[in-house]
Amino acid sequence: MSTTVPHPTRIVEVRRSLLKANDLRARELRRRFEHAGVRVISLVSSPGSGKTELLEILLTRLTAAGAPAAALVGDLATDNDAARLARSGAPVRQINTGSLCHLEARMIEDGIAGWDLDQLDVLFIENVGNLVCPSAYDLGEAERWVLLSVTEGEDKPLKYPTIFNTADLAVITKLDLAAATGCDLDRLRANIAAVRPGMATVEVSARTGAGLASLLERTRAAA
Amino acid sequence: MSTTVPHPTRIVEVRRSLLKANDLRARELRRRFEHAGVRVISLVSSPGSGKTELLEILLTRLTAAGAPAAALVGDLATDNDAARLARSGAPVRQINTGSLCHLEARMIEDGIAGWDLDQLDVLFIENVGNLVCPSAYDLGEAERWVLLSVTEGEDKPLKYPTIFNTADLAVITKLDLAAATGCDLDRLRANIAAVRPGMATVEVSARTGAGLASLLERTRAAA
Numbered sequence: 001m002s003t004t005v006p007h008p009t010r011i012v013e014v015r016r017s018l019l020k021a022n023d024l025r026a027r028e029l030r031r032r033f034e035h036a037g038v039r040v041i042s043l044v045s046s047p048g049s050g051k052t053e054l055l056e057i058l059l060t061r062l063t064a065a066g067a068p069a070a071a072l073v074g075d076l077a078t079d080n081d082a083a084r085l086a087r088s089g090a091p092v093r094q095i096n097t098g099s100l101c102h103l104e105a106r107m108i109e110d111g112i113a114g115w116d117l118d119q120l121d122v123l124f125i126e127n128v129g130n131l132v133c134p135s136a137y138d139l140g141e142a143e144r145w146v147l148l149s150v151t152e153g154e155d156k157p158l159k160y161p162t163i164f165n166t167a168d169l170a171v172i173t174k175l176d177l178a179a180a181t182g183c184d185l186d187r188l189r190a191n192i193a194a195v196r197p198g199m200a201t202v203e204v205s206a207r208t209g210a211g212l213a214s215l216l217e218r219t220r221a222a223a
Numbered sequence: 224m225s226t227t228v229p230h231p232t233r234i235v236e237v238r239r240s241l242l243k244a245n246d247l248r249a250r251e252l253r254r255r256f257e258h259a260g261v262r263v264i265s266l267v268s269s270p271g272s273g274k275t276e277l278l279e280i281l282l283t284r285l286t287a288a289g290a291p292a293a294a295l296v297g298d299l300a301t302d303n304d305a306a307r308l309a310r311s312g313a314p315v316r317q318i319n320t321g322s323l324c325h326l327e328a329r330m331i332e333d334g335i336a337g338w339d340l341d342q343l344d345v346l347f348i349e350n351v352g353n354l355v356c357p358s359a360y361d362l363g364e365a366e367r368w369v370l371l372s373v374t375e376g377e378d379k380p381l382k383y384p385t386i387f388n389t390a391d392l393a394v395i396t397k398l399d400l401a402a403a404t405g406c407d408l409d410r411l412r413a414n415i416a417a418v419r420p421g422m423a424t425v426e427v428s429a430r431t432g433a434g435l436a437s438l439l440e441r442t443r444a445a446a
Binding site for chain 1: 269270271298299300301303322324351352353354355356359372374375376378379381382383384385397400403404
């Protein structure tokens with residue numbers, strides 16, 4: 001960022017203190033989550049990659065299986081996602097960021113206020129749709145999943161390498177549309193491997209159900 | 224942004240001076256573009272909405288029609304887009320932003336260095352794929368187009384209102400996939416109108432060619 005501003009030193013300094021404050025909060029959150037035995041998974045992706053749709057399925061199945069799960073969902077505006085996810089029966093809270101392009105640890109602290117973490121197995125955090133900025137902010141999660149739909153083009157891992165490098169799992173979504181969009185899955189897989197050799201990847205379709213069992217297993221095994 | 228930091232006043236101050244410096248540069252750029260008679264159109268959208276594919280078609284058709292056009296393309300990493308767009312025969316330059324999530328006027332200044340603006344009718348600027356941050360940065364463009372593909376869900380205008388409010392035209396892309404993705408076009412149109420009543424909208428498909436003539440006409444009429 002230092003080349004973009006009239007006073008680079010000052011900006012970098014302020015940004016560092018910002019990130020440091022966030023990191024301290026995230027570390028404290030992580031400690032609380034571990035102490036309560038709740039597994040926290042954050043989801044990052046472009047807008048429209050299918051985070052909410054996937055989350056609705058996971059919450060519904062976990063709830064039905066007697067595994068208490070909850071979710072915090074971030075958006076600049078609207079509480080559409082929270083309303084949609086609440087249909088799963090799980091506790092869900094919306095975080096509106098206004099003009100801010102990412103979630104920060106402070107918002108997670110506020111978001112879980114009043115929730116009994118001891119009663120939860122899994123907590124999902126759905127970040128604002130953005131393939132760039134969320135990568136820099138630790139939210140205290142145990143695992144970060146980056147979602148990428150087959151409609152977005154095979155080159156996205158190469159163009160947005162940072163977010164793949166800060167995530168623990170790549171989830172390729174909307175698998176049912178691969179043929180219609182002409183997505184070359186082998187190339188997409190190769191591009192993920194190019195920016196992050198050996199990265200764990202799961203391929204899913206919310207429509208056909210493909211891959212959901214293994215994703216659910218990963219969630220529950222981790223919990 | 225003020226609620227997210229330990230020293231809100233200081234951050235807001237730095238951010239304002241940043242934006243002000245950018246605005247001054249953008250104003251100067253706009254003056255240069257107008258003086259040279261070059262129409263500058265910037266494209267913003269999520270990653271994978273089809274900016275580059277659309278741009279390749281527009282550049283190819285403009286070049287074939289004897290209307291000199293050029294493009295600057297922004298990405299965090301890779302020069303894939305520039306290489307792809309160069310096939311059109313038009314002058315194209317890649318801007319790599321590193322970890323920065325948007326283009327700034329300063330980068331446009333550098334990007335056009337050495338180009339004879341008097342020889343151009345149209346200059347396209349393809350921003351980094353991001354529906355949030357680019358909205359705050361004036362690039363000296365005459366017109367800003369926000370692209371949204373039918374695969375991203377009808378709710379995106381409601382969730383990312385700022386970018387729609389700073390754009391002059393909404394371009395709905397990948398129209399050919401509307402049926403396969405189950406996109407409710409009426410709802411999408413209504414959501415655009417809800418955040419920006421009366422917003423000009425063009426619906427296109429790079430595959431079938433639908434809508435491209437009217438988009439091209441808008442480009443050339445404007446030039």
